[in-house]
Amino acid sequence: MSQFLNxxxxxxxxxxxxxxxxxxxxxxxxTAADEFVSICNQIDSNKKIKAVIITGSxxxxxxxxxxxxxxxxxxxDLSSEVIRESYRQGIQRIPLAxxxxxxxxxxxxxxxxxxxxxDLACMCDMRIGSHNxxxxxxxxxxxxxxxxGGSWFLPRVVGMSKAAxxxxxxxxxxxxxxxxxxxxSLLTTPETLLTEANSLAERISANPSLVLRMTxxxxxxxxxxxxxxxxxxxxxxxxxxxxxxxxxxxxxxxLEKRKPKFQ
Numbered sequence: 527m528s529q530f531l532n533x534x535x536x537x538x539x540x541x542x543x544x545x546x547x548x549x550x551x552x553x554x555x556x557t558a559a560d561e562f563v564s565i566c567n568q569i570d571s572n573k574k575i576k577a578v579i580i581t582g583s584x585x586x587x588x589x590x591x592x593x594x595x596x597x598x599x600x601x602x603d604l605s606s607e608v609i610r611e612s613y614r615q616g617i618q619r620i621p622l623a624x625x626x627x628x629x630x631x632x633x634x635x636x637x638x639x640x641x642x643x644x645d646l647a648c649m650c651d652m653r654i655g656s657h658n659x660x661x662x663x664x665x666x667x668x669x670x671x672x673x674x675g676g677s678w679f680l681p682r683v684v685g686m687s688k689a690a691x692x693x694x695x696x697x698x699x700x701x702x703x704x705x706x707x708x709x710x711s712l713l714t715t716p717e718t719l720l721t722e723a724n725s726l727a728e729r730i731s732a733n734p735s736l737v738l739r740m741t742x743x744x745x746x747x748x749x750x751x752x753x754x755x756x757x758x759x760x761x762x763x764x765x766x767x768x769x770x771x772x773x774x775x776x777x778x779x780x781l782e783k784r785k786p787k788f789q
Contacts, residue, residue: 530558532583533565538576538731539724540569547584553642553674555595559619566623576735577727578627580650581634581720587659590641591617593668613673617642621675624649625746628739630730634723635659636716638698645676647709648683651742652726654712656719659701661709663689667696682749684709734772734788 532543542565544551544558553559569575582588598604624631624646633639633650637658644661647653663680665672672680672693681689684707692699705713714722730738740763748756767773772788779786 529561530556531561531565535575536724538574538735539579539727540565540575540577541579541581541720541724544580544582544588547582547586549592550586550589550638551582551584551643552589552592552595553620553646554590554617555592559616562620563623566627570628573735575629576731576733576738578629578631579634579720579723579727580631580646581723582636584637585658586637586643587633587635587639588643588646589638590643590645590664596668617674620646621649621679628742630738630742632723632726634719635661635710636719638662640664640698642672642674642676645672645674645679648676648679651745653683653710654714654719654722654726655701655704655710656714656716657701658716659704659710660698661692661704662696662698663692664696664698666694734770734776736770737767737772740767 530544530546532545534541534543542562546552546556549556569578630652631650633647633653635647635653635655637656638660639647640662641664644663647661663672663676665676671677677689677693680692683689684692688707691697699707699709701710701713704710712722712726744756744760744763747759751759772786775788776786
């Protein structure tokens with residue numbers, strides 16, 4: 527049974543709400559990693575799901591690491607090897623699960639996204655934020671590094687120069703600046719944040735499930751493959767897409783000037 531995530535399924539859209547406001551939706555010292563991994567596996571196996579929204583309860587998206595839990599790392603009897611393994615078996619499972627999730631993901635950032643919370647937003651394919659949102663790659667402020675993959679995700683979202691500035695200063699970026707630098711693509715009022723997130727998810731979900739998953743696969747592979755390799759993968763996936771019932775329906779619907787009815 528989920529303790530950290532409130533899971534709501536509405537047709538092809540799943541909303542995951544981090545629901546631990548007493549810890550400001552911290553991602554460590556709880557079951558967050560286990561629950562993210564579990565739900566990502568469930569979503570991948572359910573081909574009816576086409577989009578995922580991630581948001582936070584209360585006034586904070588996620589404060590990242592739990593400092594009370596982090597204090598345990600100061601124990602002189604705790605070796606570096608044990609700490610390293612705690613990252614591997616703990617929070618590092620979240621970026622792997624979300625990055626490899628087959629369906630499009632939207633971060634609906636309702637408030638501060640700090641440290642690993644900022645990185646969690648960057649793990650999603652798209653980010654929208656309310657005027658209450660803010661972001662900080664603040665690990666340096668507490669004398670540690672981004673241990674959750676933030677140094678991989680953040681430059682891909684905002685570019686290397688801005689990522690370096692955020693990482694080296696730990697300064698907070700407000701919602702307006704986040705929109706300006708491309709950290710979010712839409713700025714909304716707090717009251718309309720989830721409405722806008724659902725509207726985006728619905729526009730995505732209007733498209734065929736298999737093609738959405740293959741398109742996301744290509745976007746991911748395009749970040750690490752050369753052009754020739756990506757073109758070869760595209761040809762392989764396109765040969766599958768051309769033979770789907772949804773492609774046939776789309777072509778016939780276009781020619782018949784009607785809305786397609788995808789399976």
